[in-house]
Amino acid sequence: MTSTLSVFALGGLYEIGKNMYAIEYEDDIIVIDCGNKFPDESLLGIDLIIPDITYLQENKDRVRAIIVTHGHEDHIGGIPYLLKKINMPVYATRFTLGLIEIKLKEHRILRESELHEIHSDSQLQLGKINVSFFKVNHSIPDCLGIVFDTPEGTVVHTGDFKFDLTPANQEQPEIHKMAQVGNKGVLLLLSESTNAERKGFTPSEQMVGENLENMIMRSRQKVIVSTFASNISRVQQVVEASEKTNRKVVLLGRSMVNVVGVALDRGYLTAPKEMFIEADEIDDYPPEKVTILCTGSQGEPGAALSRLSTGNFRGVDILAGDTVILAAGPIPGNEKNVSVIIDNLYMLGANVIYGSGSSSGMHVSGHGYQEDLKLMLTLMKPKYFIPIHGEYRMLHHHRQLAQSVGVEKENIFILNNGDVVDIEDSIARSTRTIPAGSTYVDGIDVGNMEFVLRDRKQISEDGMLMLILTMSKPDARMLAEPEIISRGFVDKNFSELRKGIIKIIHNTVEELHEENRYSWNTKKKNIKRLVAKYVKDRTRKSPMIIPILIEV
Amino acid sequence: MTSTLSVFALGGLYEIGKNMYAIEYEDDIIVIDCGNKFPDESLLGIDLIIPDITYLQENKDRVRAIIVTHGHEDHIGGIPYLLKKINMPVYATRFTLGLIEIKLKEHRILRESELHEIHSDSQLQLGKINVSFFKVNHSIPDCLGIVFDTPEGTVVHTGDFKFDLTPANQEQPEIHKMAQVGNKGVLLLLSESTNAERKGFTPSEQMVGENLENMIMRSRQKVIVSTFASNISRVQQVVEASEKTNRKVVLLGRSMVNVVGVALDRGYLTAPKEMFIEADEIDDYPPEKVTILCTGSQGEPGAALSRLSTGNFRGVDILAGDTVILAAGPIPGNEKNVSVIIDNLYMLGANVIYGSGSSSGMHVSGHGYQEDLKLMLTLMKPKYFIPIHGEYRMLHHHRQLAQSVGVEKENIFILNNGDVVDIEDSIARSTRTIPAGSTYVDGIDVGNMEFVLRDRKQISEDGMLMLILTMSKPDARMLAEPEIISRGFVDKNFSELRKGIIKIIHNTVEELHEENRYSWNTKKKNIKRLVAKYVKDRTRKSPMIIPILIEV
Structure with a gap:
């Protein structure tokens, strides 16, 4: 019986941010990076986004370690949240570890975390997978590419990189090592795509x-x-x-x-x-x-x-x-x-x-342009290729670059987070998916916040109107005039609008009572619909309508 | 006694959008353009921003006309709102008028509006001011620069422009006319600054x-x-x-x-x-x-x-x-x-x-680059110069360009909306301001919406908690357990949080009653403060707290 080598992303595909990849062979799962992403304006009030780690939680016992390529937020920002759920050894270089430690200290879990310092000549044996490294240039010190030797073949993950032959820190990229890895044969390459749209070589x-x-x-x-x-x-x-x-x-x-x-x-x-x-x-x-x-x-x-x-x-x-x-x-x-x-x-x-991109001469990108990406592809000569770390258009351009240097089109997989590539007997297929998505961090709450965001969004656009009905418990009789309270909503004829709304409420309650329908749910539904329509017609706005029953 | 020539902007300075300028001499005020601007994400739910026209409303009787340089939204989008407040004649070219008419029709005020078609050879006498025009290139047909001949001297407003010597529509810029105006002598030039940061000439x-x-x-x-x-x-x-x-x-x-x-x-x-x-x-x-x-x-x-x-x-x-x-x-x-x-x-x-700017070859800007702006300044040879239409950094660069072609530094005025330049006996001073600012359009409401926006913003970030207290009117006794209703707010221990809040409410009411303090306002203030602190401590979030009293 042959075993399957599986590779997938839990974050970082079809997006910039929250990078998290994994490689799985028999009883061993190795995680690569766990980053965060900052929310755009549509995610009202959300502080952070981290990857959904359901799959890893369900397979806790097989997770051997997380290896971190470098210390940017989009590669380490989710680590404290990950370790709180699954305690696993962390492998990273000296500088990267320093930044991770600051985070773990902030989250008060530094002491119980298992941290291992590695360097580009380290060798790790994690279950049946042998792991080695090569230095790459980027815009932060101490960055690694990773080589996974598995019984099924070699998988290379580049991390974030460019080729800077005159780096300011004298840390040359280990091109000879990369060439050696390529010469021995690479089954699958995962390479970053951030600047796949840009022509030429990244400036030094x-x-x-x-x-x-x-x-x-x-x-x-x-x-x-x-x-x-x-x-x-x-x-x-x-x-x-x-x-x-x-x-x-x-x-x-x-x-x-x-x-x-x-x-x-x-x-x-x-x-x-x-x-x-x-x-x-x-x-x-x-x-x-x-x-x-x-x-x-x-x-x-x-x-x-x-x-x-x-x-x-x-x-x-x-x-x-x-x-x-x-x-x-x-x-x-x-x-x-x-x-x-x-x-x-x-x-x-x-x-x-100032200036955009490198036009001011005061900035160069840390991510390789098209020629850098082609050089990596040429050095590694992979049979299979998965462009990672980028929005779809970047993955798309990276695929074209790979084809231009000889990777077969049908051997290139553009994946989304959660799509799995399975390799068995050297044949790769992508036919299944695992759970993947976004986990929102809001204050100290972590979880699915979709309905909360929907409410925030409606209120943020048109405000809200609360309609408070006070009724007697025994006979559902209205005990006082309904209170109308608004927030984030304004109308120059508010007193008139208020009268109209109160009339609608009275009529609705009366009509329902005449039909012997006393349930608050029915009243609520009817009042909500009729008041929303009335307000929309008169003001062109759709505030959230919140009918509230007070029973005395 | 000498009279004063005054020039100011009601919109378009320190911003891109809602352009509106005016020139005033004795009993005549002429308005130039009235645009809108689209809100950024911080203005939750606002549809449009238009200039504040308080000054014109206060001087209604002296407003002679609005002249429109071209048909872009940031120059015509506010016209329907302006005409609803002050009915004045509108002067614009044939194409521009076509676009204005669509707007007036949508606002159902086309019939009562007074529209006049002009072309680049038109001459208008508006009070003591004689108005003539010159053609400029831009990214929409039929654009004008405006020449105001006043008893105090000549004022030129460029409108939006670039110099395209091979325009696609064969409409050459009227450079000879501009040269003539410059030769006769320009007291004050107002010229647009959008691309003052970009080197070279705009491509054709x-x-x-x-x-x-x-x-x-x-x-x-x-x-x-x-x-x-x-x-x-x-x-x-x-x-x-x-x-x-x-x-x-x-x-x-x-x-x-x-x-x-x-x-x-x-x-x-x-x-x-x-x-x-x-x-x-x-x-x-x-x-x-x-x-x-x-x-x-x-x-x-x-x-x-x-x-x-x-x-x-x-x-x-x-x-x-x-x-x-x-x-x-x-x-x-x-x-x-x-x-x-x-x-x-x-x-x-x-x-x-696709591509940014002109990098794809499929787009060129309609706004002149540095060399275009220098050409305009050179043709006009103004004594005084006001860079208009731009964020501060653009106005700043445009000032430097003006100096480089010979305008005296102390004769250049960087103004904000509402700052007035007064010219008397050929001496220009900027010492006073008139009201200017933003008017928000939300649905069909027009006005100052600051407090509404503040509410929307707080709720959109952290949601809200309504605390509903039902009390008996005669003795301020609580008739039921307070209701806690949340929207856009979530907490995994909500039932516990609710208990804590209810306890705070009970304690607060009790304590105040013991001190014989029965006013709802005092209760409200105390409850709000204590609950907000409690919720913040437990969840790190600051939802809006809304205590509501129902008296039965």
């Missing part, structure tokens, strides 16, 4: 360094650089340019302080301790001797840059002539928030350096 | 025509082109390419049918009537003989393209191999909605042509 991080340095050198006053805290290479380049110009560096924003702290502690950032000063020491130095490194490059309200731009950061002011560099392009969806900040900075008289 | 619409034609020629199946209905030049180019390839053209979407109708009726679009077929005739033709022109290029849910992309347009299917061209770049903020449509189209197997 080195370019950003040169531009940052030029700009910091030329500035005669304070320089404020905003970037992702996790982009330690860029932080390093800002630190070095500041060192050359004798500037002290101030870190603003919680995640900047946290992440740079981890990077310094663990040796991923090289900087003399005395270079860093606190925000309240800024005034002790002339403006041309200060660089501020801050969060908020995506325009997040409440983050450091946003507060600086409106003059609401206690003790730190942006003055006319200061230079503000947005060293990170806006992620799609964040353009508007970023624009507001740029406007505010100009109003303060600052010199603002 | 001709480029789009060539690319569209190539793509339509090469396609062996149905071609679907989505663009702004008002971009008649682009519609014309699609029609011509379809004619060359013997394709029939189908118009989908209400505004496409309306606007193309106006353009055909009034001679702005040249096409044989028999070229157009209805949606239900598509199946009578082979797929390579059909072009569909549709709305929805901004990803608007409910518009034609969105419905086509999900297979929800009755009678019209997009099939594998069809070509879909998005001949309009996404306006900032619409990127996400557009992406969803592209994903869906790829899932249907369509070949999708």
